Amino acid sequence: MERWRQYRQPDIIYRTTTKTDRPRRWRWRLARRFGRRTGIAVGLMGLVWLILWSPVFAIRDVVLAGETTASLENMSNQLLGRNLITLSEGHVYRDFLKAEPSLASLRLTRGFPHQLQIHFERRHPALIWIVGETRWAVDEEGIVFPYDSVTGDGRPPVIDRRAQPAAAGQKIVTADFVRFVQDAGQDIPTLIGGRLRYGEIDETTIHVRFVTEWGWAVILDSTRPLAGQLQNLELVIKDHREQIHEYVDLRLKGWAYLK
Numbered sequence: 001m002e003r004w005r006q007y008r009q010p011d012i013i014y015r016t017t018t019k020t021d022r023p024r025r026w027r028w029r030l031a032r033r034f035g036r037r038t039g040i041a042v043g044l045m046g047l048v049w050l051i052l053w054s055p056v057f058a059i060r061d062v063v064l065a066g067e068t069t070a071s072l073e074n075m076s077n078q079l080l081g082r083n084l085i086t087l088s089e090g091h092v093y094r095d096f097l098k099a100e101p102s103l104a105s106l107r108l109t110r111g112f113p114h115q116l117q118i119h120f121e122r123r124h125p126a127l128i129w130i131v132g133e134t135r136w137a138v139d140e141e142g143i144v145f146p147y148d149s150v151t152g153d154g155r156p157p158v159i160d161r162r163a164q165p166a167a168a169g170q171k172i173v174t175a176d177f178v179r180f181v182q183d184a185g186q187d188i189p190t191l192i193g194g195r196l197r198y199g200e201i202d203e204t205t206i207h208v209r210f211v212t213e214w215g216w217a218v219i220l221d222s223t224r225p226l227a228g229q230l231q232n233l234e235l236v237i238k239d240h241r242e243q244i245h246e247y248v249d250l251r252l253k254g255w256a257y258l259k
Contacts, residue, residue, distance in 0.1 A: 057084045059116050066106075066120040071099040076118060084110055092118075101145045101168045102137075126178050128157040129166065130198075136166050142173040156185030158208075159200040177205050180222045184210060187226070188218055191234050207251060216244050221251040232256045 062076045075096050079087070089108045097103050102122045109117040123145050125137035135147040137155075144166045158181060166172055181199055188210055189195050197211045209217045220229050229250040236248050236256050249257040 057113050058082070059084050059087070060114040061116070063115065063117040064120070065117060067122040068120055069100055069102075069122075072096060072103070072120055075099050079116060084112065084114065084116060087116070097169070102148075104139070125155050127173075127181055128155045129172065130157055130159045131166055132163055134166075138173065138178060140178055141175050142171050142178050144168060144170050144172055156181055156196065157198045159198055161200055161202045173205055177222055180220075180226055181208065183226055184208070184220060184230075187230055188233070191230060191237055192218075193237075209247070217247040219247055219249045219251055224251075224253065228253070 059079055059082050062079055064073065064076055079092070087108065087110075089106070092108065093103070093106050096106060100122070102124075104121045104123045106121070107119040109119070111117060123137070123139040123143065125147070126140045127138040128147060129136040129138045129144065135157075136144045137147045138144055145168050164172070185196060185199070192212060194213045197213055199208055199210045201208055206221060206223055207219060208222050209219050211217045218233060220226070232250050232254075233248060233256070236244070236258065240258060243258050246259040247257075249259075
């Protein structure tokens with residue numbers, strides 16, 4: 001009887017776990033979990049601030065390479081203080097292109113933590129394209145950019161009689177057409193013994209007229225090989241030079257028409 005009473009004592013039965021202990025332990029676990037997550041969030045925010053807004057990765061030195069101009073140098077100085085990591089090559093190119101329309105491409109090289117190198121490539125005039133009263137430069141790919149008389153002199157001018165509007169950065173002719181006009185502009189003067197005043201197109205770029213210093217023209221087909229057409233021109237100049245008054249039409253393969 002004595003042993004049964006000892007077993008039924010409340011302090012023995014309930015001494016391991018009480019109802020008041022359970023909610024305290026749950027709250028402690030929740031606080032610890034919340035503190036750990038808060039610490040991670042604060043750490044991530046600090047890392048983002050360090051990368052995006054702190055002066056640790058601010059640009060302090062800009063090194064230029066390639067084909068630079070005064071306007072490109074001025075734009076490069078405006079990058080000082082910008083974030084080295086988040087700087088976008090595409091955005092930089094668009095901003096620099098507004099200041100220097102002849103810019104073809106640029107490449108950014110990051111030298112952590114503070115140095116930025118920019119390599120520039122510019123467009124070079126292969127043709128001078130005349131639309132109305134406006135002169136444009138055209139590069140080897142057929143892309144238009146503003147005409148500069150210093151770099152544009154000596155290039156064969158082509159008059160677009162269609163008066164098709166052009167804008168900087170627009171591709172208006174093919175690279176094959178550009179090469180055709182360049183080669184013709186170099187070879188024809190040698191064959192005729194005189195200079196060319198200009199080239200011109202009417203409805204399409206297929207047919208090109210090269211007007212000589214005497215006023216008569218050489219008409220070529222830009223879709224056919226130039227060599228064969230110039231061979232016919234050489235024969236015409238050799239045997240019928242005095243009969244040319246208005247033009248020599250070489251567009252039909254194997255034929256030459258004079259007027």
